[in-house]
Amino acid sequence: MDSFNTVKAVRGSILDIRQVVDSPEQIVDNVRFVKDGLLLIENGKIKWRGEWEDGKALVPQGTRVRNYAGKIIVPGFIDTHLHYPQTEMIGAYGEQLLEWLNNYVFPTEAKYGNEEYAREMSEFFIKELLRNGTTTALVLGSVHPESIDALFETALKQNMRLIAGKVMMDRNAPDNLTDTPESSYNDSKKLIEKWHKKGRLLYAITPRFAPTSSPEQLAIAGQLRREYPDTYVHTHLCENKSEIEWVKSLFPERKNYLDVYHHYGLTGSKSIFAHSIHLSDDEWQCLQDTNSTVAFCPTSNLYLGSGLFKLSEARRRKIKVGIGTDIGAGTSFSMLQTLNEAYKIQQLQNQKLSAFEAFYLVTLGNAKSLELDHCIGNFDIGKEADFVVLDPCATPIQQLRYDNAKDLSEQLFILITLGDDRSIYRTYVDGRNVYSAS
Ligand code: GUN
Ligand code: ZN
Numbered sequence: 001m002d003s004f005n006t007v008k009a010v011r012g013s014i015l016d017i018r019q020v021v022d023s024p025e026q027i028v029d030n031v032r033f034v035k036d037g038l039l040l041i042e043n044g045k046i047k048w049r050g051e052w053e054d055g056k057a058l059v060p061q062g063t064r065v066r067n068y069a070g071k072i073i074v075p076g077f078i079d080t081h082l083h084y085p086q087t088e089m090i091g092a093y094g095e096q097l098l099e100w101l102n103n104y105v106f107p108t109e110a111k112y113g114n115e116e117y118a119r120e121m122s123e124f125f126i127k128e129l130l131r132n133g134t135t136t137a138l139v140l141g142s143v144h145p146e147s148i149d150a151l152f153e154t155a156l157k158q159n160m161r162l163i164a165g166k167v168m169m170d171r172n173a174p175d176n177l178t179d180t181p182e183s184s185y186n187d188s189k190k191l192i193e194k195w196h197k198k199g200r201l202l203y204a205i206t207p208r209f210a211p212t213s214s215p216e217q218l219a220i221a222g223q224l225r226r227e228y229p230d231t232y233v234h235t236h237l238c239e240n241k242s243e244i245e246w247v248k249s250l251f252p253e254r255k256n257y258l259d260v261y262h263h264y265g266l267t268g269s270k271s272i273f274a275h276s277i278h279l280s281d282d283e284w285q286c287l288q289d290t291n292s293t294v295a296f297c298p299t300s301n302l303y304l305g306s307g308l309f310k311l312s313e314a315r316r317r318k319i320k321v322g323i324g325t326d327i328g329a330g331t332s333f334s335m336l337q338t339l340n341e342a343y344k345i346q347q348l349q350n351q352k353l354s355a356f357e358a359f360y361l362v363t364l365g366n367a368k369s370l371e372l373d374h375c376i377g378n379f380d381i382g383k384e385a386d387f388v389v390l391d392p393c394a395t396p397i398q399q400l401r402y403d404n405a406k407d408l409s410e411q412l413f414i415l416i417t418l419g420d421d422r423s424i425y426r427t428y429v430d431g432r433n434v435y436s437a438s
Helices: 052-058 084-089 097-113 115-131 145-157 181-195 215-227 241-250 257-263 281-289 298-303 311-316 335-348 355-369 396-403 408-418
Strands: 007-017 031-042 045-051 065-075 077-083 134-140 161-165 202-207 232-237 271-275 293-296 320-323 387-390 424-429 432-436
Touching: 007 355, 007 387, 031 052, 031 065, 045 052, 065 355, 065 424, 077 084, 077 271, 077 293, 077 320, 077 335, 077 355, 084 097, 084 115, 084 134, 084 145, 097 115, 097 145, 097 241, 115 134, 115 145, 115 424, 115 432, 134 232, 134 424, 145 161, 145 181, 161 232, 181 202, 181 215, 202 215, 215 257, 232 257, 241 257, 257 271, 257 281, 293 311, 298 335, 311 320, 311 335, 320 335, 320 355, 335 355, 335 408, 355 408, 396 408
Parallel strands: 007 065, 077 134, 134 161, 161 202, 202 232, 232 271, 271 293, 293 320
Antiparallel strands: 007 031, 031 045, 065 387, 387 424, 424 432
């Protein structure tokens, strides 16, 4: 087949961020906006990007140009922390973290030992990501390895870039949800051998959180990380004050909560610590020294009443921050809604979150937080062609507000504040259209 036949052409306004920055002030100078732009895609990668007028002659004869006039084409959104086996229990009433886990989460996750159920829910989950414009995510499964087989099988059909792992937990959870250090090692190892780097899939070693892992299991997790140094580590940290007290009582010999993970070799540039709300100075310092990442989960932190993440402290220390939904404590799959709540958390602390920084966070910033900025996050030539076509006027109020917005920053800010799944007009993964609103 003539290679030109594989070229796809997409026309519309194009918005992305040129490069990874180490302070939010640098973002505005790195915003790339082309009002009438062209993306050429070949074999799932960006082949060319720029002004339509400059690029139209490069479109191979016979190639249909998808014209998204009036829409905004942006890199696919990235969600750096969520639980797929909690999809069906979003919005569980009335509890904070520890009671919520016992009353709602554990009974739901127990269902994922059934392969057929896990497969059915994987399909639902991946569809929900795509209809919200999320093309990459860092996902926790349940304790059952079958849950991750099902999820990866589903993601592989779309050739998605997805990171996931089986939860490791060998104590302080119901018997039908606990593994052992040995079984969690064997199951995780098998999953790594089977899935890590298959297509665009990647594996995360996933001890749920310190209270549900024995010291032996955390040591085994550290051993896995040493055996497979290019996998991720994904867990929770300092989300809730009762949780922190519990960790203190379970690991009295450790300096603090993060020191538990650090002691077992679980910190590092591909370690993602969800929440990280109530950190001591020592813990902030350790995150900084180890180049670890924190995942800020605004809708979840508000919903469970966990507390206000200190984005300004993370910025000051130049710690990588990912932003995530944390479904099902989080209440929306939409990264736009997640940013909307992030803005309000900043407001409650008398801090700002500009539209451009918010946009950076869910695209190139999140790519960097997962050390994937070399392959996703913006439209540099050669990057993977995962993108979203946004409709900035999906509802009457958005149309009204858009028409009186004075510049791009305000248009984008409105999209974040008022937007949600209705703003997602098309989603593309690997250069293919995988979701259409209409
Ligand atoms: N800490 C340990 N497990 C969980 C979980 O499933 N959700 C949240 N938000 N925090 C946790
Ligand atoms: Zn979580």
